[in-house]
Amino acid sequence: MDISVIIVNYNTLNLTKTAIDSIFEFSPKNLKLEIFVVDNASSDGSKEYFKNDNRITYIYSEDNLGFGKANNIAIERSQAKYIFLLNSDAYLIEDVLTSFYDFMENPENKNVACCGANIIDGKGDRAVIGGNLPTVIESISRVGFAVFFLSYYKRHLASGIKHFPDKGDLYEIGCVTGANMFLRRSVLKETGAFDPDFFLYYEETEMSFRFKKHGYKSYILANHTIVHLEGSSSKKPTINEKVERFFSQGRYLYFEKSYGRNSARFITSLFVIQSVLFGLFKFKKDHFTRAKIIFNTLR
Numbered sequence: 672m673d674i675s676v677i678i679v680n681y682n683t684l685n686l687t688k689t690a691i692d693s694i695f696e697f698s699p700k701n702l703k704l705e706i707f708v709v710d711n712a713s714s715d716g717s718k719e720y721f722k723n724d725n726r727i728t729y730i731y732s733e734d735n736l737g738f739g740k741a742n743n744i745a746i747e748r749s750q751a752k753y754i755f756l757l758n759s760d761a762y763l764i765e766d767v768l769t770s771f772y773d774f775m776e777n778p779e780n781k782n783v784a785c786c787g788a789n790i791i792d793g794k795g796d797r798a799v800i801g802g803n804l805p806t807v808i809e810s811i812s813r814v815g816f817a818v819f820f821l822s823y824y825k826r827h828l829a830s831g832i833k834h835f836p837d838k839g840d841l842y843e844i845g846c847v848t849g850a851n852m853f854l855r856r857s858v859l860k861e862t863g864a865f866d867p868d869f870f871l872y873y874e875e876t877e878m879s880f881r882f883k884k885h886g887y888k889s890y891i892l893a894n895h896t897i898v899h900l901e902g903s904s905s906k907k908p909t910i911n912e913k914v915e916r917f918f919s920q921g922r923y924l925y926f927e928k929s930y931g932r933n934s935a936r937f938i939t940s941l942f943v944i945q946s947v948l949f950g951l952f953k954f955k956k957d958h959f960t961r962a963k964i965i966f967n968t969l970r
Contacts, residue, residue, distance in 0.1 A: 673702040674768055675749035676757060679741040681711040683759040684720060686900070691727060693762035699769040707745035711735040738849060739865030739874035746864050751856065758850040761790075761899040770895050771853040784858040784887035785879065787847035788895040798899055800891050804845035804880050805922075807930055810938045842891040846879035850899045858887055866928065872921030880929050910957050912964060919968045939969050 676694055680687045691706060698704055706727040710717055712735045721729045730744055746754055753775060755768060767788050774786055790798040803809075847853075852875060862881040865874050879889055919939075927935035943966045950958035 672705055672749070672751035673772065674699070674704050674753050674755055675745070675751035676704065676706045676755045676768075677742055677745040677749070678706070678708050678757050678759050679711060679738055680708055680713055680717055680721070680759050681735060682713045682715040682717065684713070684715050684717045687717065687721070687759040690757055690759055690762045691724070693764070694757070694768075695726065697763040697766045697768075699766060699772065702769065702772060703751075704768070705749065705751065707749060709736075709741040709745050711737070711741055737870035737874075739869050739878075740867045743864050743867065746859065754852075754854045754856055754859070756849060756852040756854065757897075758899060758901075760901050761850045761897055763897055765895060767851075767892070767895045767897060768853075770892055774890075774892060775853065775855055780890075782887055783890055784855055784862070784882040785847050785889040786853045787851045787889075787891055788897045789891065789893055790848065790850060790899045791896055793898065793900045799848055800842075801844050801846045801848040801889070802876070804876060804883060804929075805925065807926070807934050807938060810926075811941065840892065840894040842893045844889050844891050845883070846876045847889050847891065848899075849875040851897050858882065858885075861885060862887070866924075868928075869921055869924055871917040873918075873925040874921065877925045877928055880925070910961055912960065915961055915964045916967075919965045923968045936969055939965060943969075 678690055708721050708727050708729050710731045718731055771786055790800050792798040862885050866877055923935050923939050926938050943962050946958045946962035
């Protein structure tokens with residue numbers, strides 16, 4: 672088997688249908704492909720539908736395992752040389768898999784652990800392709816910059832987020848977004864796949880940190896594109912407290928596992944202070960809510 676495609680589904684029946692259909696529409700002509708759908712205890716009819724789809728291997732979990740653990744289940748069952756992770760709310764608009772495969776097969780790229788494509792949202796606008804690997808120093812500078820230049824920082828609120836470049840066909844990046852990660856199985860065996868302690872957010876960042884630690888790189892093939900419906904980096908008018916909690920927990924875990932507990936606590940405390948200052952200067956309750964959520968991730 673050449674490529675195992677893995678999609679994690681959680682109450683996204685129609686979106687997952689679209690993702691699967693797009694894979695078959697733009698499937699590689701000369702490569703062997705298998706598709707896994709891991710279902711995180713969906714209750715929207717997904718189980719009844721996908722268990723009868725003989726095009727895929729359907730794995731149902733009685734519990735919502737989160738993104739990383741669900742992917743790990745399929746990664747362990749798959750036998751392909753490469754693994755392609757595709758979000759359930761993403762879909763192909765061209766045969767990117769052949770390009771990914773050829774890129775990774777090139778002997779000059781044997782030190783590449785992961786690659787991905789450019790991403791646009793449902794409106795055709797540029798969306799998040801991934802980002803850098805956050806460091807302690809960078810986070811300190813970001814928070815300090817925000818304190819003195821609030822209006823500028825507001826436009827760059829998401830740490831390390833990158834959109835696809837205007838020129839060139841290859842772009843090295845710290846971490847490819849989990850919406851479309853084309854992974855080398857041999858590297859996963861060496862470094863490990865997703866850390867099961869993560870539920871949602873920063874799991875691909877932490878895994879990519881391990882890639883880099885072992886001397887591997889990640890790239891964006893900038894002349895190829897997929898659609899990610901939730902890929903837009905536009906800031907929502909109000910915060911989603913559940914999402915904010917998962918994001919803060921993921922960020923804390925990333926720093927704890929990559930740089931140690933003291934660094935994680937220090938960085939988290941700085942983000943609490945930053946949110947409080949935003950609230951004071953901007954007079955918005957959401958910032959104080961965010962500060963409380965971030966504070967609760969400290970341990």
